[in-house]
Amino acid sequence: MEVMFCCDKKRMEDKIITFSKFGDTGKGGITRLALSEADLQARSEICTRMKKIGADIITDDMGNIYATLKGAEDLPHIAMGSHCDSVVQGGNYDGILGVLTAMEAAETIVKENIEHRHPITVTVWTNEEGARFDPAMMSSGVITGKFDKSKMLASKDKEGTTFEEALEASGYKGGQKNRMNPKDYMALLELHIEQGPVLEAEKIQIGVVEGVVGMVNYEFEFAGQAGHAGTVPQKMRQDALLAASEAILYLHRELDKLDGKLVYTTGRIICSPNVHTIIPDNVKFTLDARHQDPEVIKQVVQIIKNIPSEIAKCRVSYKELWSRKTVSFNKEFVDFVEKNAKLYGYSNMRIYSGPGHDAQFISDMIPTTMIFVPSIGGHSHCEIEKTKLEDCLNGANVLLQTILDIDKK
Amino acid sequence: MEVMFCCDKKRMEDKIITFSKFGDTGKGGITRLALSEADLQARSEICTRMKKIGADIITDDMGNIYATLKGAEDLPHIAMGSHCDSVVQGGNYDGILGVLTAMEAAETIVKENIEHRHPITVTVWTNEEGARFDPAMMSSGVITGKFDKSKMLASKDKEGTTFEEALEASGYKGGQKNRMNPKDYMALLELHIEQGPVLEAEKIQIGVVEGVVGMVNYEFEFAGQAGHAGTVPQKMRQDALLAASEAILYLHRELDKLDGKLVYTTGRIICSPNVHTIIPDNVKFTLDARHQDPEVIKQVVQIIKNIPSEIAKCRVSYKELWSRKTVSFNKEFVDFVEKNAKLYGYSNMRIYSGPGHDAQFISDMIPTTMIFVPSIGGHSHCEIEKTKLEDCLNGANVLLQTILDIDKK
Numbered sequence: 001m002e003v004m005f006c007c008d009k010k011r012m013e014d015k016i017i018t019f020s021k022f023g024d025t026g027k028g029g030i031t032r033l034a035l036s037e038a039d040l041q042a043r044s045e046i047c048t049r050m051k052k053i054g055a056d057i058i059t060d061d062m063g064n065i066y067a068t069l070k071g072a073e074d075l076p077h078i079a080m081g082s083h084c085d086s087v088v089q090g091g092n093y094d095g096i097l098g099v100l101t102a103m104e105a106a107e108t109i110v111k112e113n114i115e116h117r118h119p120i121t122v123t124v125w126t127n128e129e130g131a132r133f134d135p136a137m138m139s140s141g142v143i144t145g146k147f148d149k150s151k152m153l154a155s156k157d158k159e160g161t162t163f164e165e166a167l168e169a170s171g172y173k174g175g176q177k178n179r180m181n182p183k184d185y186m187a188l189l190e191l192h193i194e195q196g197p198v199l200e201a202e203k204i205q206i207g208v209v210e211g212v213v214g215m216v217n218y219e220f221e222f223a224g225q226a227g228h229a230g231t232v233p234q235k236m237r238q239d240a241l242l243a244a245s246e247a248i249l250y251l252h253r254e255l256d257k258l259d260g261k262l263v264y265t266t267g268r269i270i271c272s273p274n275v276h277t278i279i280p281d282n283v284k285f286t287l288d289a290r291h292q293d294p295e296v297i298k299q300v301v302q303i304i305k306n307i308p309s310e311i312a313k314c315r316v317s318y319k320e321l322w323s324r325k326t327v328s329f330n331k332e333f334v335d336f337v338e339k340n341a342k343l344y345g346y347s348n349m350r351i352y353s354g355p356g357h358d359a360q361f362i363s364d365m366i367p368t369t370m371i372f373v374p375s376i377g378g379h380s381h382c383e384i385e386k387t388k389l390e391d392c393l394n395g396a397n398v399l400l401q402t403i404l405d406i407d408k409k
Numbered sequence: 410m411e412v413m414f415c416c417d418k419k420r421m422e423d424k425i426i427t428f429s430k431f432g433d434t435g436k437g438g439i440t441r442l443a444l445s446e447a448d449l450q451a452r453s454e455i456c457t458r459m460k461k462i463g464a465d466i467i468t469d470d471m472g473n474i475y476a477t478l479k480g481a482e483d484l485p486h487i488a489m490g491s492h493c494d495s496v497v498q499g500g501n502y503d504g505i506l507g508v509l510t511a512m513e514a515a516e517t518i519v520k521e522n523i524e525h526r527h528p529i530t531v532t533v534w535t536n537e538e539g540a541r542f543d544p545a546m547m548s549s550g551v552i553t554g555k556f557d558k559s560k561m562l563a564s565k566d567k568e569g570t571t572f573e574e575a576l577e578a579s580g581y582k583g584g585q586k587n588r589m590n591p592k593d594y595m596a597l598l599e600l601h602i603e604q605g606p607v608l609e610a611e612k613i614q615i616g617v618v619e620g621v622v623g624m625v626n627y628e629f630e631f632a633g634q635a636g637h638a639g640t641v642p643q644k645m646r647q648d649a650l651l652a653a654s655e656a657i658l659y660l661h662r663e664l665d666k667l668d669g670k671l672v673y674t675t676g677r678i679i680c681s682p683n684v685h686t687i688i689p690d691n692v693k694f695t696l697d698a699r700h701q702d703p704e705v706i707k708q709v710v711q712i713i714k715n716i717p718s719e720i721a722k723c724r725v726s727y728k729e730l731w732s733r734k735t736v737s738f739n740k741e742f743v744d745f746v747e748k749n750a751k752l753y754g755y756s757n758m759r760i761y762s763g764p765g766h767d768a769q770f771i772s773d774m775i776p777t778t779m780i781f782v783p784s785i786g787g788h789s790h791c792e793i794e795k796t797k798l799e800d801c802l803n804g805a806n807v808l809l810q811t812i813l814d815i816d817k818k
Contacts, residue, residue: 196637196641197640201645231603231763232605233607233670234673236787239674241676266651266689267638267683267687267688269650269678269683274676274679277674277764278790279674290639321685354639355639378636378640
């Protein structure tokens with residue numbers, strides 16, 4: 001029978017409580033924007049704790065942190081981690097839980113004197129949320145060549161501070177040679193909260209993440225004719241909001257016919273001039289659609305293309321804002337996660353991630369997978385975001401065991 | 410046969426061109442906010458021109474201007490006029506045409522030595538648009554007791570200047586005793602552009618305005634549940650924008666069954682959080698509905714009340730923001746306008762005003778009516794707002810003849 005190591009519930013709890021103070025909003029959540037004072041406090045605490053258990057710490061040229069426990073042999077690193085920045089008025093689990101479970105797994109390895117051949121690295125990605133400096137997943141994007149570094153350095157926050165200035169001032173800027181790379185790293189694991197209601201609804205403890213779903217994001221535009229609410233007879237109107245409403249229902253009607261795992265959202269609507277006494281002459285709304293199967297995404301695009309060119313006498317147009325392909329994680333690692341969930345007796349299911357994560361960028365370069373734990377009520381990016389301590393600990397255990405499986409390869 | 414006096418086309422054109430310079434945006438329209446520099450230039454030009462034809466000028470405590478040609482007898486005044494302020498990037502006809510046609514009618518009376526028993530007064534209302542100081546129709550509202558004067562004086566523009574400060578600085582503040590009142594005034598006529606497409610579409614030269622339609626303005630609210638666009642399965646969603654879209658179509662479907670003269674508008678929509686990757690949890694939109702018959706307005710309210718309390722799993726609520734009753738103008742004056750349109754051979758039709766006008770407030774106090782002239786393309790409150798010179802002149806002729814009819818009463 002396989003040896004089962006267990007992380008420590010008290011230590012796990014202490015970590016969650018401690019880190020909930022860095023950027024505490026006083027209303028149950030945190031505002032911990034990338035490289036803000038609160039973020040630097042969290043980073044400092046991570047480094048202090050990792051040093052305490054004997055880790056060597058380096059940072060790369062994007063401020064990503066790598067805290068490494070030496071391995072018994074001269075082999076590539078096994079990395080695990082996530083991000084510690086948050087959105088404005090975010091919660092205490094998104095991102096940071098992936099760091100804290102990695103720290104707890106590392107601490108268990110040290111405290112239990114668990115032998116490992118490979119160096120084991122706890123990783124913290126800089127500016128995953130993109131809430132202070134656009135775009136999201138900035139630093140994993142730069143080190144995997146998705147984003148142009150000079151453009152990222154020039155990205156400004158609301159106050160006009162550039163990412164480069166904030167990074168220089170933070171003290172976390174290191175050498176480009178320190179970046180995670182395929183020669184020195186053999187694996188990355190990222191534990192994350194689901195940020196959705198599926199695991200909870202299905203009463204599942206561990207989400208075995210197979211990949212990140214592909215998506216398209218379109219903007220529709222409806223051009224009508226403005227006019228005074230009191231003067232233009234209904235039959236002469238070209239009301240862009242009426243057209244947009246019909247289009248939203250058209251999309252729901254047609255998209256609901258596709259595979260049940262498709263998720264799609266019309267989240268943003270902009271109406272012009274948006275005055276109660278004026279007939280709207282221009283309305284735009286976005287459609288975000290996600291599915292793991294590229295064939296289903298193709299069907300979505302076909303439905304978009306089939307939208308009538310005129311609705312309610314308004315001209316209809318659309319354009320793609322962006323898209324991403326489905327990312328599939330390393331099959332062997334996915335199997336390890338599933339095996340280990342079963343090993344501990346945790347209910348589990350295979351799942352695709354809807355949101356993007358740093359792991360999805362890294363997976364292009366290094367074998368990667370993710371572990372999901374349930375989000376109470378499916379809430380995320382808000383102050384009531386929460387995952388039960390038990391679920392956090394379960395996740396840490398599966399993470400630890402999977403790292404050890406990979407170490408034995 | 411009745412004597413027909415005619416206003417002068419060249420003079421009418423000169424007036425329109427001259428006043429289009431006060432607040433000229435350089436793009437065909439004007440920005441002439443109440444008591445702004447541009448408005449004061451227009452007021453000054455009105456006073457100069459009225460004095461030149463022998464008028465006595467007084468102002469009241471709201472800055473309303475009364476320029477009076479003496480009558481042969483000691484009788485109450487017959488007034489005509491409108492406002493000279495505009496919205497931001499408005500046109501050269503809304504309001505000001507009612508002043509310019511009144512000035513042209515007065516000038517014709519003087520130049521043609523037309524006898525009149527009653528004093529004839531050209532009136533200019535202060536801050537009709539409410540575009541600088543909220544609310545609209547402020548000064549006619551104060552003198553008819555609809556608005557509290559002290560609250561109006563305290564109304565602030567974007568820069569924090571109060572109406573009272575702007576009025577004091579303008580030099581147009583006069584005595585309260587100078588206000589238009591039922592003892593000293595026997596009639597008010599306001600010529601205005603239609604601000605809608607009906608007259609043009611029907612190839613009609615003069616709109617014989619019977620009144621101002623009653624209206625209701627409601628706000629609907631849809632409360633759903635926010636969630637990440639990539640994580641919440643469609644069947645678990647409570648999408649407030651989907652609910653609002655269905656409600657907009659419900660309202661169109663039901664309201665379209667009512668009388669064809671009903672006009673209604675869903676002009677303003679506010680979606681929260683309005684982010685493309687988040688399911689909307691709160692959407693509000695307004696419904697503005699107008700009809701001359703209170704029974705039809707009652708039917709509208711019944712349809713509003715019949716809206717389901719839940720749509721697309723979102724809670725639905727609504728509230729009345731405001732309403733106004735239908736205003737009927739003086740029937741004798743309406744008949745005079747119709748008779749005079751026919752006298753000059755102008756095509757004409759009876760029409761109700763959808764927008765509100767100062768005349769609607771004054772009509773509670775003094776016998777009142779309005780004359781509409783066509784708006785090209787129905788455009789108003791925008792820089793391309795235009796009425797053909799011919800139509801302006803026709804309106805001035807009908808205005809003049811109607812004043813003279815009233816004078817003979």
